[in-house]
Amino acid sequence: MKPRKRFAVLAVCLVLLLGLLAGCSGKSGGNTDSNAGGTSGGGTGTPTSTPSASGKQIKITFFNTSAEVNEVFEKLFAKYHEVNPNVTVELIPTPIGGAQIEIFQSRLASGNPPTISNLDPSHIYVYRDKFLDLEPVKAKYEELTLPGAVEGGILDGKFLGIPWTAQGYGLLYNKRALEEALGGPFDPSTIRTRDALKELLDKVQAAMGVPPVMIHGADWSLGAHYLGALGFSLQSRDMNENLKYWEDVKAGRAKLADNPVFNGLLDTFDILKEYNYRKNDPLVANYELDGQDFAKGNAAFYFMGDWLWAVIGSMEGRDSEFGVLPVPISNNPDDYGNGQVAFSHPKLFAVDNSAATPEEQQAALEFLEWMLTSEEGQKAITEEMGLTMPYKNVKATSSNAIAKAIGEYVEKGETINIGVINYFPTDYWAKTGASMQKYLAGAINRDQLFQEVQAYWESVE
Amino acid sequence: MKGKIIWKNTGLFLLFAGPSLFAFTVVFLIPFLVGFYLTFTKWDVIRNDGSFVGFVNYVAVMRDKAFWTQLWFTIRYVFFTVIISNVLAIAIALALTSGIKGERWLRAGYFTPNLIGGIVLGYLWQSLFSRVLPYLGQKYGWALFQTSWLTNTDKAFWALVIATSWQLAGYLMIIYIAGFTGVPKDIVEAAKIDGAGNFAILRKIVLRLAVPAIVVCVFLSLSRSFLTYDLNLSLTKGGPFNSTELATFYIVQMAFQSNQYGVGQAEAIVLFVVVAVIALTQSYLLKKLEVES
Numbered sequence: 121m122k123p124r125k126r127f128a129v130l131a132v133c134l135v136l137l138l139g140l141l142a143g144c145s146g147k148s149g150g151n152t153d154s155n156a157g158g159t160s161g162g163g164t165g166t167p168t169s170t171p172s173a174s175g176k177q178i179k180i181t182f183f184n185t186s187a188e189v190n191e192v193f194e195k196l197f198a199k200y201h202e203v204n205p206n207v208t209v210e211l212i213p214t215p216i217g218g219a220q221i222e223i224f225q226s227r228l229a230s231g232n233p234p235t236i237s238n239l240d241p242s243h244i245y246v247y248r249d250k251f252l253d254l255e256p257v258k259a260k261y262e263e264l265t266l267p268g269a270v271e272g273g274i275l276d277g278k279f280l281g282i283p284w285t286a287q288g289y290g291l292l293y294n295k296r297a298l299e300e301a302l303g304g305p306f307d308p309s310t311i312r313t314r315d316a317l318k319e320l321l322d323k324v325q326a327a328m329g330v331p332p333v334m335i336h337g338a339d340w341s342l343g344a345h346y347l348g349a350l351g352f353s354l355q356s357r358d359m360n361e362n363l364k365y366w367e368d369v370k371a372g373r374a375k376l377a378d379n380p381v382f383n384g385l386l387d388t389f390d391i392l393k394e395y396n397y398r399k400n401d402p403l404v405a406n407y408e409l410d411g412q413d414f415a416k417g418n419a420a421f422y423f424m425g426d427w428l429w430a431v432i433g434s435m436e437g438r439d440s441e442f443g444v445l446p447v448p449i450s451n452n453p454d455d456y457g458n459g460q461v462a463f464s465h466p467k468l469f470a471v472d473n474s475a476a477t478p479e480e481q482q483a484a485l486e487f488l489e490w491m492l493t494s495e496e497g498q499k500a501i502t503e504e505m506g507l508t509m510p511y512k513n514v515k516a517t518s519s520n521a522i523a524k525a526i527g528e529y530v531e532k533g534e535t536i537n538i539g540v541i542n543y544f545p546t547d548y549w550a551k552t553g554a555s556m557q558k559y560l561a562g563a564i565n566r567d568q569l570f571q572e573v574q575a576y577w578e579s580v581e
Numbered sequence: 582m583k584g585k586i587i588w589k590n591t592g593l594f595l596l597f598a599g600p601s602l603f604a605f606t607v608v609f610l611i612p613f614l615v616g617f618y619l620t621f622t623k624w625d626v627i628r629n630d631g632s633f634v635g636f637v638n639y640v641a642v643m644r645d646k647a648f649w650t651q652l653w654f655t656i657r658y659v660f661f662t663v664i665i666s667n668v669l670a671i672a673i674a675l676a677l678t679s680g681i682k683g684e685r686w687l688r689a690g691y692f693t694p695n696l697i698g699g700i701v702l703g704y705l706w707q708s709l710f711s712r713v714l715p716y717l718g719q720k721y722g723w724a725l726f727q728t729s730w731l732t733n734t735d736k737a738f739w740a741l742v743i744a745t746s747w748q749l750a751g752y753l754m755i756i757y758i759a760g761f762t763g764v765p766k767d768i769v770e771a772a773k774i775d776g777a778g779n780f781a782i783l784r785k786i787v788l789r790l791a792v793p794a795i796v797v798c799v800f801l802s803l804s805r806s807f808l809t810y811d812l813n814l815s816l817t818k819g820g821p822f823n824s825t826e827l828a829t830f831y832i833v834q835m836a837f838q839s840n841q842y843g844v845g846q847a848e849a850i851v852l853f854v855v856v857a858v859i860a861l862t863q864s865y866l867l868k869k870l871e872v873e874s
Contacts, residue, residue: 222837225626246627246840337732339820403732403821404711547838554822561732561821 178483179208180476183224183234185243186285186467187216188430189505196500200487207483209236221546233472235484241542244470245275252473252481254279257489264493268537269510272465275542281468284492284501286510288444288526288535289345289425290461291317291333295441297417301327311445312453314388321395324420333395334419337560338405339553345462346389346423346447347382347556347573348548349538354381354449354457362540369577376577377570381457384449386559386566392423393560402560407431415439423447425462426523429506433519444525456536461526463535465510551576620847625840638843647823648831648848652855655807655828658741662806666746666753667798673750674757675783688758692751699748703815706744707731710816734824737817741825744816745806753798760794761787789872796867800860807856828852 184193190213197209212227212234214220221243227233228250237244237251244251254261258279262270265283273281298306301324311317324332335342355365368374376382396402397419398410411431414422415438422428432438448458471484491497492511499516501507508523518524529535555572558564564572620638624631642648673691677684694702711729718726730736764787772782788795810829813819819826819834826834832852836845 219833219837222833225837229626249627339822401715401728401732404729405820406711409712546840547834550823550834550838554820557820557822563822 176206177208178206178479179210180235180480180484180487181210181212183212183214183227183237183239185214185220185224185238185240186505187214187220192500192504196491196497199496200490203490204487207487209487228474231475233475235472235476235480236488237470237472238467239281239470240466241272241275241281241468241539242544242546244281244468245542246546248276248278248280250472250474251280252471252476254282254471254485257282257485260489264511266510266512269465272510272539273468281470282488282492283465283468283510285465285467285505285507286463286530287425287427287466287508288461288463288523288529290423290526291445291447292414292422292424292428292522292525293443293445294414294417294420294422294439295443296439297328297332297420298324300417301332301420303327306443308443308445312448312458313451314384314391314448315451317388317445317448318391321391321421325395328420330418331395331397331399332420333392334397334410334414334422334424335392335402335560336405336407336410336422336424337398337403337557338407339557340549341405341423341553342556342560343551343553344541344549345425347385348544348552349462349464349541350447350449350457350536351376351379351382351385352540353462353536353538354385355379357456357537359537359539363543366540366543366577369574370580372574372578375570376574377567381449382570385447386569388447388449389559395421396560403557411435412438421445426508426520426526427466429520429522433506440521442521442525444522444529460534460536461529462538463526463530464538464541545580548576548580616846617850620843620850623843625842627840634843638847641841641844642847642851645844645848648828648835648851651826651831652828652852654738654825656855658738658745658809658827659803659806661742662745662749663799663802665742666749666802666806667795669746669750670753670757670798671788673754674761675787677754678758678761688754691754694748694750695752697748699809699811700815702744702748703812706740707816710740731817732821734821737821737825741809741813741816741827744812745809748812749802749805753802756794756798756801757791760791764790789870792867792871796864796871799867800864803860803863804856807852807859 182193182197184190186193190211194211197211201208212223214223224234224237224239224243228247233250254273255278258270261273261279261282266286269283269286270279272283273279275281293306293308295306311320321332352362352366353359355362365374369376393399393402397413398404408431410422411424411428412435413419414424414428415432415435417439444461446457446459446461449455450458453459469488471481471488473481476484491501492509495515498509498511498514501509502514502516502518506518506520506523508518508520508527552573555564555569555576558572559566559569619631621633621635622631623634623637677688677691681687697705710731714726715729717723718728730740768786768790769782772786777785808829809827810833813825813827813830817825819830828848829852832845832848835848836842839845
């Protein structure tokens with residue numbers, strides 16, 4: 121008798137609790153629905169959410185995947201609040217190299233997306249239905265930015281993200297270390313073929329006594345920057361041709377193993393591998409340490425980009441002059457890629473269109489314009505973050521020596537448009553990067569590498 | 582009269598168990614049920630389309646070879662972690678109940694790793710394995726440590742096992758200490774008078790009477806190491822070339838990096854079943870060894 125009674129009590133409690141919870145979940149479910157309705161309602165920005173505070177106070181949120189500069193952004197937000205007391209910008213920080221996009225997804229799934237998101241173009245492309253079409257401000261930004269920058273923010277035919285930073289990468293070199301090894305001045309324009317590169321590396325290795333090339337053994341560097349971006353972007357100078365080739369690879373109509381660009385790229389990779397400073401343990405991939413060894417001249421070359429400045433810019437005892445070489449993929453100096461360095465707009469500001477009210481969107485656009493055109497904003501981005509702004513008449517100069525070297529290629533128009541990667545699925549660098557790591561460590565040969573990478577692309581929808 | 586008692590009991594029950602029951606329901610039961618439901622739909626964040634697709638996701642799990650490889654990797658990892666952490670914990674607990682000097686301080690010391698979060702702990706061991714040990718290895722010519730342990734699949738496996746065991750041992754130690762001090766002194770004394778050696782006392786009396794503690798500890802270490810995520814993330818990040826992704830890590834990658842929520846969630850359910858079956862079987866089997874003093 122007694123146990124049964126206790127059981128009844130328990131059951132009653134459970135029912136009560138579940139009822140309570142059902143009430144809660146029912147309510148939140150309703151909210152989500154109304155948001156979803158707004159989304160499918162199209163890009164007109166119908167005010168579906170509750171009218172925000174009756175006063176003029178507007179709070180907008182800023183989701184940041186450039187985690188290393190969280191604090192600079194926060195300072196800018198505070199400054200903007202001083203100028204515009206009605207608008208409060210709140211940072212949604214993400215950890216460096218950690219779960220960034222997961223935070224964005226959970227925000228989106230819970231119907232509470234950030235007003236402004238600083239994201240990779242490929243992520244904006246994936247969530248393109250959730251963002252505001254920035255057509256109304258496109259002409260303004262075409263005026264403000266350098267040629268090509270606005271195109272970097274056009275995804276699927278729509279201007280979805282405002283470009284604010286430009287990055288380039290290639291085979292960086294430490295000028296002092298290199299010239300000491302060569303015993304004289306170095307002219308980067310002499311390296312336009314694979315053989316010339318090999319000869320140079322050979323000479324430098326003989327002089328320095330160690331393999332002179334730093335290869336950062338991380339999946340993003342190997343899978344995204346080296347194999348994926350260069351391989352698909354060097355197919356043609358026309359990005360649409362590159363996209364078409366990529367479609368062919370996915371459909372299995374084109375085989376990477378038969379492609380001269382991919383083979384040429386890996387022939388060069390074999391040479392870099394041979395002269396790898398971290399030959400003994402190629403996959404350690406310690407970003408700080410690799411940067412340090414390059415900045416101090418222990419390794420004369422580094423396959424990396426100008427974002428490295430965030431790590432080496434403030435380093436004690438580093439060298440001051442750096443240059444960049446293209447990664448030659450053949451022995452014909454005129455081939456596309458042998459004289460160019462990769463250049464892209466890696467992060468874009470996108471404005472939410474799934475839950476934000478028109479007022480919030482307006483406030484967000486005004487804030488972005490202030491940040492990108494005011495002296496405070498430009499100073500913070502170029503000087504404090506050490507980034508290159510693809511804008512005309514920037515009122516501050518960057519201290520980034522690598523960006524300067526890349527800027528010389530940009531001025532001459534000698535850049536590789538790697539826009540094709542914006543359409544790649546978000547896990548491609550991790551998957552193909554793992555195969556490249558195996559190849560770098562010598563765990564698989566080139567046939568197996570092509571097999572794995574081809575299999576991955578064919579598995580993509 | 583009877584009704585009054587029932588209400589009083591209910592109130593008391595709610596007072597004490599209500600908060601935790603509420604938390605359990607909100608953060609565990611409901612997400613679990615919703616998650617289970619999601620495995621039968623093709624829902625994801627992008628499309629927000631929750632239409633029913635039946636067992637498609639489970640078929641995809643069956644076909645996902647990488648998942649089964651990493652699940653087997655996880656089971657091996659759990660096997661060694663449970664054994665090493667428990668043996669270590671028993672050894673420490675025995676040493677620290679034998680009445681040596683500074684017992685309290687040592688107990689606190691061994692427990693400390695538990696107070697460090699998994700992420701921090703992972704970075705700590707990461708710099709140890711990839712910087713300190715290779716440095717020493719190269720300096721003194723120890724072949725074992727000349728390259729980083731984290732760049733070789735087999736060594737990275739042991740790095741994970743060692744780091745987890747180190748963290749878990751302190752926690753388990755506390756439970757074992759409680760278990761060992763609960764062993765009645767008179768029995769031990771009687772055994773001594775009968776001429777039993779230290780090892781015989783340990784094996785036949787102390788450990789037998791501490792079986793409840795062992796059951797708890799094995800269960801805890803089993804479930805905790807099966808669900809390791811943060812340490813995996815910060816220590817090896819699944820590398821080299823994704824070979825050290827533990828099941829939870831793999832599932833998170835599947836859901837959030839590859840945007841395959843349905844498949845990822847279905848894999849999480851498979852993992853849940855595996856953990857539940859193993860954990861319940863072992864505690865059922867070990868419980869049979871329990872004796873009364």
